[in-house]
Amino acid sequence: MKKPKQYPHAGYQGDYLSRRDVLKRALVLGGVGAAGVYLAYAPEHHPLSLRDRTGLRGMPVEDPFQLPDFRVAATNRNVQVGVGRGGTAREMLLKALDAVGGLAHFVQPGDVVLIKPNVAFDRSPNLGATTNPAIIDTLVRLLLVDARAAEVRVADNPIESPADCFAKSGIGAAAEQAGGRVYLPDPNAFEPLYTPGARLIEQWAFFKRPFKNVNKVIGIAPAKDHNLCHASLGIKNWYGLLGGRRNQFHQDIHEIVSDLSIMIRPTLTIVDGTRVLMENGPTGGDPANVRDGNAILVGLDPVAMDAWAFEHLLLRPGRLPEYLYKAEQKGSGKVNYTDRIKVIT
């Protein structure tokens, strides 16, 4: 029910606004108004100005970071690539490391080491599409026990579901059982990386999260066939750290792979020749396409190492892939590996 409207009766004393109150109110309103006008119309270089005449001030600003150089000088200038042949994966890895001067030369006690395997596909290890988990296991243990690294991380940004790829390739379990920590990509993990001299990825989304506080980086790539690039070896492995729409890069595959060789300067690059995917790469899928290459390579010069692996693991005579020459031009190493390699059998 509505109440009847009430009027003030006679003798009613109101509480009226004073002149002082009116002035105060005018002052506050004027102040707020003037501040608003200043923020909106003051020229852009004035302090606190919010003015955006061109519409460009409101654009997102990319603040790229640069990666440090993770390389360590070689013990012997004439041994840029070490090859271990014969025996188990562990023995071959130890031989290859010995050839270049031993792991302790490259990793100091207390180092935080990042390992980048190739976990690109949801495949079981015997198909040769991903890094052999036995080598991950050995390397993580060597780093933690022999080289006394403070922490070992394992990271990759696979093409398929990361959790599944790490699980089914066996690399996740191998890394964690040996005491390493697996980093999976997530939306916050990528930041733009500035790579001076790179032609396609001068500034590009990079899987930065696992690199925090890292001072040594080791890549471990399986040796694989690749239709367009002719081979997927140590350098192409770094592709797995890129984010963004990386599927455009196939339009100039040799340029991007040579860009990768300057994007990151790893402490060591390892090529896993225990299961060489000879054809149907880089995905594989048929065990018949896999050959035991009986070799593990450790390289300080990734270009020379890839060149040797192309000829001796993929068994491809003739012209080397073009990306190797481009990488040499960009100063990442030398294609000619003669007299710069040491093979221990």
Next chain:
Amino acid sequence: MKPLAAMFAGGPNRWLRLTRVRIISQIVFFVLFVLAVWATWTSRLGGFPVSGLLELDPLVMLSTVLATGYVYKFLGWGLIVVAITFLFGRVFCNWICPYGTLHQLVGWLFDNRPGPQRIDQNRYHRTQYIKYSILIVFLVMSAMGALQIGLLDPIVMMYRAMTTFFSPLTDTAVGHLAGAVEDMGGGAMFLDSLKFAPGVESRIFVGSFWIGAIFLFFVLMNLWKPRFFCRFVCPLGALLGVIASKSVFRINRIVDKCTDCDLCLLRCEGASDPQSLVRQAECFSCMNCIDDCPEDALEFTMFRQDKKQVLPFPDMSRRQLVFAGALGLVAAPALRNNGLVNDENFSAKMIRPPGSVEEAEFLERCIKCDQCINACPTNVLQPATLAEGGIEAVWTPVMNFHIAHCQLKCNLCSEVCPTGAIRRISVAEKLGEGPYAEQGPVRLGTAFIDTTRCLPWANQVPCVVCEEVCPVAPKAIQTHDEETRDVFGQMVVLNKPFIVPDLCIGCGICEAECPVQDQPAVYVTAVGESRSKNRRLLLRSRTPERPI
């Protein structure tokens, strides 16, 4: 003899009142539900009954039995809830159902109407029969092969909204939190365990806005009518109401003690009129009225029930029942005649997950709970929109290869499906390995190349990402070298891709990775899917020994 329930119902000061036990039960089941959705993820699934609440849902059991004639996998668990309802009435609605818990919680938090208004809101309303009509329409439709109960079944709605609407929201929030923690120098790996989908870039779900909007609409309605969904809409509540009409225990009013104060209506969840003739089919057995009665005139009992003080059956006339049945009889063929579910005019993009049964049988089974979509590790499974299968197939799972692809060695969707729309298959069966070599791999569809958009074909630009990622061996996308002149007159050698449909399994990774993103130059369509004979493409797979 003292009624058993009187041990607890002794008055508002006793701690272990039935209402307290009820709240504990509601919390437990709500947490179990969230845990089930949380555990439906590739790194967590390990034999947990993640679809358990759906399998407990007797409406899912009844409607799929009507549609298919059989009880799939664990759907028989629904009988547990039926038995509980025969004993205690609709306790499911107020002790177990997470959607009911949410409605009650929202009303408790945000409905601040004064007592007399609330008492008025909680009186029985004659339109509460509508939920029985909805139930009858859906059951008649199910019997005719058009299973649509998932549109309004509360458990299904909870799963669907939690997966497609809420989990991306909370995962994004947790992601930002993790970023902030890392910026401050802390380790944020532990926050991953709070995510529904850790270890992937953010998931997207097509059309999830509408799933969330409808879900939240019913939650919002609590501010107008308390428990609006449960009282007026819920078909599961209606089914349990019919069963509860014969329940052993019920709320009983002791007329001698009652002073007609109506305080029992203050927090009556079901609007079941405990102040006069209690409506047994509407009562949620929430026990609030027992707490609120100042005279101890109400009890939950199986003994000494006053048969004059109860209206056991749903308040629905025979004509209303016949009308609802007729509506269902019309609705089922009307949906099917919409023209998208047949073997002539099916959508090229109606690509079902591996293990799916043939389309007509699929729609007899799929309740649109979207558990498969939650389990999918690549995010390729999406709720269907009107575009793929029309109104009948809306929110059922389809593959969207713009977003991702179907991972070769994954069968998670078939493992979590509670109703067998996606039949449980092993990875070996999916890939056609071992004992399944004779029948070959499961094919989801067939890939084709649009040579007017493909970079090497149309623009003389090298690419063949599709060939690189093709997961079958030998590859279903192969290339041939072709020497041509490019636009600048220079000779170039191009790798031009072509499809070998005999080898293609329709996994869609080529389409997902194609750099011509908006309308990919290589794309998969449903034709050739192995679940259907009528949608076959090749007479048989060619081999070098037998070319055709």
